[in-house]
Amino acid sequence: MMKRFVSIMLVMLLLFSLMSVAYANNSDSIDKEVRKLNEKFEVELRKNEDLAEEQIESLLNANYETEKMILEGLIENTSIIKENQLNVIRSSSYTGIPSTVPNLSSGVLVINSANEAKSYCDDNASAEYTLYPPENEVQVLDGLLDLDGEVWAWTGYRFKYTGSSAVSADIEVDDVDVVGNLGVSAIGGSSQLITSFRLYDATDSEYVMTENVKYDNVVYSTGGPNYKSVAGSYDESETESLTPNHTYVVFIITKGYTQSVIGTAYVNNAMLTGTEWDEIRIGLR
Numbered sequence: 001m002m003k004r005f006v007s008i009m010l011v012m013l014l015l016f017s018l019m020s021v022a023y024a025n026n027s028d029s030i031d032k033e034v035r036k037l038n039e040k041f042e043v044e045l046r047k048n049e050d051l052a053e054e055q056i057e058s059l060l061n062a063n064y065e066t067e068k069m070i071l072e073g074l075i076e077n078t079s080i081i082k083e084n085q086l087n088v089i090r091s092s093s094y095t096g097i098p099s100t101v102p103n104l105s106s107g108v109l110v111i112n113s114a115n116e117a118k119s120y121c122d123d124n125a126s127a128e129y130t131l132y133p134p135e136n137e138v139q140v141l142d143g144l145l146d147l148d149g150e151v152w153a154w155t156g157y158r159f160k161y162t163g164s165s166a167v168s169a170d171i172e173v174d175d176v177d178v179v180g181n182l183g184v185s186a187i188g189g190s191s192q193l194i195t196s197f198r199l200y201d202a203t204d205s206e207y208v209m210t211e212n213v214k215y216d217n218v219v220y221s222t223g224g225p226n227y228k229s230v231a232g233s234y235d236e237s238e239t240e241s242l243t244p245n246h247t248y249v250v251f252i253i254t255k256g257y258t259q260s261v262i263g264t265a266y267v268n269n270a271m272l273t274g275t276e277w278d279e280i281r282i283g284l285r
Contacts, residue, residue, distance in 0.1 A: 029205050029206070033071055034068050036207070041063050050221045058259060070118075070253070074200055074202060074205075119151075120151065125149050125151040129153045133277075134155040134252070135155065136152075136154060136252065138153055138193075138274045139266075139267065148260075149256075150257050155277075156250050156251020158249045160247045161244065166243055168241055169239070169241070170281070172238075173235065173237075176276075177276045178193075178195050181273075182217065184226050184258075188261030189261065190219045191256070191265050191267050192255075193216045195214045195254050195274075196210055197209075197251075200250075201248055254275040
């Protein structure tokens with residue numbers, strides 16, 4: 001009886017040890033990916049000479065926590081999913097009308113795609129998304145009682161590449177419309193609005209691509225102005241390699257950050273605005 005008990009305890013200890021190692025590896029992987037994103041964000045922040053060092057550090061800390069949350073959601077696949085189609089550029093010989101994304105005539109791509117979205121906001125902010133048409137809506141307003149705010153939303157597609165060998169693909173998005181307004185009312189205030197285009201490898205739990213579509217910020221300065229309207233339409237195209245039997249998420253993400261000390265800071269103070277995009281395409285080379 002004692003031997004059996006000891007055997008059971010040893011098995012439980014082994015399982016716990018394996019789970020601990022897996023958790024540690026997963027945490028390390030998340031930290032590595034988030035730090036890479038933070039490095040790119042820091043480059044953008046330091047282009048603004050009006051940002052104080054403590055403001056940069058605060059924004060980097062906020063961005064670290066935000067990106068960690070986004071990545072954990074992608075890993076856990078807890079996002080809301082609704083069926084839809086991802087537009088894959090087809091070969092000229094393809095004639096069928098698919099219920100899902102088509103199998104190319106070369107046999108290298110079979111995708112089950114889903115429209116996918118996720119959002120987050122803190123107490124003084126709001127975030128929404130719509131799937132048809134795809135749109136990320138964000139709003140955050142800081143005042144005396146809540147000095148920092150963060151908000152984000154993303155929409156995109158999850159798909160699987162089932163080819164027998166790696167293939168280069170053009171990852172494209174059309175008509176990314178970014179609309180919003182930023183403002184600060186006192187010293188120490190800043191507002192940031194960031195829209196990015198990303199490709200995430202859900203099999204390897206890492207980003208393959210992350211490109212800034214539009215980055216805007218306002219920092220309080222005595223010379224002003226201390227507000228900014230944002231409006232524009234953008235196309236993005238990047239060439240990346242797809243790995244056989246890997247699942248990917250391709251998406252547009254919109255993030256907003258505010259900092260305030262004695263006044264207010266806002267991203268989109270009058271209404272929910274943000275990013276709307278028309279179409280994402282995967283073109284095999």
